[in-house]
Amino acid sequence: MSQLAELNRRFAIPGMLEFKALPNGYIAASIANKHAGACIALQGAHILSFQPRGQEPVIWLSPLAKFEAGKSVRGGVPVCWPWFGPHASNPAFPGHGFARTVPWRVASSEMLEDGATRIAFEIEQNDATRAQWPHASSARLTATVGKTLHIELTTRNNSYDAFTIGEALHTYFHISDIGKVEVTGLNGCDYLDKVGAGGRKTQQGALTFSGETDRIYLNTPGNCAIVDSGLKRRIRIASENSRSTVVWTPWTEKADKMGDFGPDGWGGMVCVETANAADNVVRVGPQSEHCMSVTYSVEKM
Numbered sequence: 001m002s003q004l005a006e007l008n009r010r011f012a013i014p015g016m017l018e019f020k021a022l023p024n025g026y027i028a029a030s031i032a033n034k035h036a037g038a039c040i041a042l043q044g045a046h047i048l049s050f051q052p053r054g055q056e057p058v059i060w061l062s063p064l065a066k067f068e069a070g071k072s073v074r075g076g077v078p079v080c081w082p083w084f085g086p087h088a089s090n091p092a093f094p095g096h097g098f099a100r101t102v103p104w105r106v107a108s109s110e111m112l113e114d115g116a117t118r119i120a121f122e123i124e125q126n127d128a129t130r131a132q133w134p135h136a137s138s139a140r141l142t143a144t145v146g147k148t149l150h151i152e153l154t155t156r157n158n159s160y161d162a163f164t165i166g167e168a169l170h171t172y173f174h175i176s177d178i179g180k181v182e183v184t185g186l187n188g189c190d191y192l193d194k195v196g197a198g199g200r201k202t203q204q205g206a207l208t209f210s211g212e213t214d215r216i217y218l219n220t221p222g223n224c225a226i227v228d229s230g231l232k233r234r235i236r237i238a239s240e241n242s243r244s245t246v247v248w249t250p251w252t253e254k255a256d257k258m259g260d261f262g263p264d265g266w267g268g269m270v271c272v273e274t275a276n277a278a279d280n281v282v283r284v285g286p287q288s289e290h291c292m293s294v295t296y297s298v299e300k301m
C-alpha cells in the first residue's frame, strides 16, 4: 500500500481530514471543518495554511514556495528545533536546526467535541540528524485547527543527561501591507538587533516597519498582537513557555537575494515567532519534557 493510502487508512477523518499529494512527493494533511481550513506537510510538520471560515488567510505562503526534500518551504510555520539561528559551535549544521527539513510521522488524529480537528506529528530522526544532535530525544508537534489555531511543540529528553534547546514556531503571517501593520505587546522589552550595527536595544511603544527588521525580543510576555489597519483585523498571539519573540521582515534587497519571495511577496507577510532563543534557550532535564505552545486568534477591528 502506498504511504498516502496507508495514512488515509489510519488517520483520515471522513469529511474533515484527508492526506493529499503535493509536488515532488510531498504529502500533506488537508483539514476542512466547520471552523477553518488548514494544510500541514509531513516534511517538517510544516503548517502551510490556516484560514478561518469567511476570513482572509492568517498564514502566508510564498507563491514561489519550493517543495523540495530536505529544504524548508518559504512561508507557513517552519519548526525551528533543536536550535534557533546558526548552530552554537558548528557553522556547517543547518540554520534553525533540522526539524523543518526532515519527515515527521503522523502519531494521531481526532475530531474534538467542538468540531475542531487535532493532528499530532513526531519527528523522524536519521543518522545525519543524530550526528548533529546526539541526544536521546524526540519532538512532537500537535496542531488543533478550530476557530483558532493552537500549536504545541513538545521536546522529550529520554536520556539521563540534561540538554539545552533553542526553538521557534517561525510563523509567516499574511498581512495587508507591511506599512500598515504594527506589532503590539513588546513595549519595554530588550531585543537583540540583527540588522546594521546590531546590539541590544529596548523597544519603545508598538513596533512598526520601514526597513529590514530582524530582532530577537528577550523575556517577552506571553501575549502580543499584529494590528493590521489594512485588513481591519488583529491577530492575537498567545504563547506559553516561550520567553522570546522573534520579529522578521527581509525587505526588498534581502528578499530579492533569497529568490523565493516573488517580486513584492515580502510586503504581504511578517514573521512573529513564538520562541526560546539566545539568552532564553531552555534546559530540558533528564527524563523530562518541555512544551512551548501558541494560539492564534483573529479579531475584527
Ligand code: BG6
Binding pocket: 072, 095, 096, 170, 194, 214, 215, 246, 248, 273
Ligand atoms: C528569522 C531570522 O527567524 O529567519 C532571520 O531571525 C532569518 O535572520 C530568517 O533570515 C529566515 O531564515 P531562513 O533560514 O528560513 O531563510
